[in-house]
Amino acid sequence: MxxxxxxxxxxxxxxxxxxxxxxxxxxxxxxxxxxDLRAESIVEVDTQHLLKSHGIAYDAQVQLPGIGRVDFLIEGVLIVEVDGFAFHADRSALRRDLFRNNASTFKGLSVLRYPPEAIWYEPGRVIAEIRAVLERRRDAPPRLVSK
Structure with a gap:
């Protein structure tokens, strides 16, 4: 509120x-x-609370070159997006998000996308997936992109 x-x-x-x-x-x-006034919706406020309550540090509303603004950036390697229907209801929004996902992958970032219902009704699953991605990234040997 x-x-x-x-x-x-x-x-x-x-x-x-x-x-x-x-x-x-x-x-x-x-x-x-x-x-944290960087939230742009109530579900982003709920996501902030979820991350904080599980000790997961984040940056919110981060502008990434070649990708655009992302909802949450965790440890500089994981993008978490919370996608409500109101802002993702048309073809242009879908195209924009698909290209942003591709750009994120190309730049070596992982992306997890959640509907609001996952934040509200399956918070354990969301936290488990975030932790699993972060753990896998920490354990993985660095890779070089070949040209």
Whole structure:
């Protein structure tokens, strides 16, 4: 709700902090201190929480040369995209994402894509897959692309 208030409704974060401080709401103030306003949707907020709660560091809304903006970049090698239907409902969006996946692979990055339902109803699966990809990447010997 705080992300929605700040990003979508234009409520200044300082105002929220001030109001909560006046009411001495310590738990809420602690949550606001950790608020990551880079999320562009509620499912991205939920994904941020999921990653944080499992100790997985990430960068959000990262612009990658030759690829474009990605939802999450983990350890500089894994892109995690959360694809809601509203932003992926037409052929041009599909084409754009397919080409972005190809560019990511060509540049040596792994990509995992999830629908919102996976974040909400199968968080264990999402975390297990992220950890498996990261572990495999750490254990794999470096490869050189031949020309």
């Amino acid at each position: 705080a992300v929605s208030a700040v990003r979508l409704r234009g409520v200044p974060l300082a105002l929220l902090r001030g109001e909560l401080s006046a009411h001495k709401s310590r738990p809420s103030l602690l949550i606001l201190q950790e608020l």
